[in-house]
Amino acid sequence: DIQMTQSPSTLSASVGDRVTITCRASQSISSWLAWYQQKPGKAPKLLIYKASSLESGVPSRFSGSGSGTEFTLTISSLQPDDFATYYCQQYNSYSGLTFGGGTKVEIK
């Protein structure tokens, strides 16, 4: 299986900060990478797919980049609603998909 490694595991930031989360794949996954946001007690929500495509309804302060094995999720100006845990997911193989370990974005 393809292993997905996210960093950092926890991130402390303030409202208005630019935040970047990294996800690395153990082998190339082209651009088959998604990002999800999960708030406590809630289901994950799709933010980004195909590495850089913004899901409908997701604020434009979220952006994704990368290809191959290294990917980033950037929040250009952190808002109070953005404090959550973020997961990357590779879907290079539809039956061998895997998630990263998650990055918790906390209030500084």
Place this chain on the structure above:
Amino acid sequence: EVQLVESGGVVVQPGGSLRLSCAASGFTFDDYAMHWVRQAPGKGLEWVSLISWDGGSTYYADSVKGRFTISRDNSKNSLYLQMNSLRAEDTALYYCAKDSAFGGVIVSLFDYWGQGTLVTVSS
């Protein structure tokens, strides 16, 4: 509005069995593949199983292969997960998730999730 509502989660003893259900509404159920994804308490997400739009193809994570069976009833807009030989490590919130690809294609990208049903395996 797309809705996925899971049910069936309970406390069960190790070695026991359980069937989870997911009732779908707000979209044409038999146009999409469906998945189960789980999350152990305080942990990350783990994909469990996938079923094609017609039930003809099923896939499983190695951790559940041979113990879990995914199925669907398109006439009832429902997805199921039969869980046998349960272990403590199967304790998790089980989510039903809709594949984003239309028309029989599978991409394993999840655009809608249910609220989850909690399975606890404990003696």
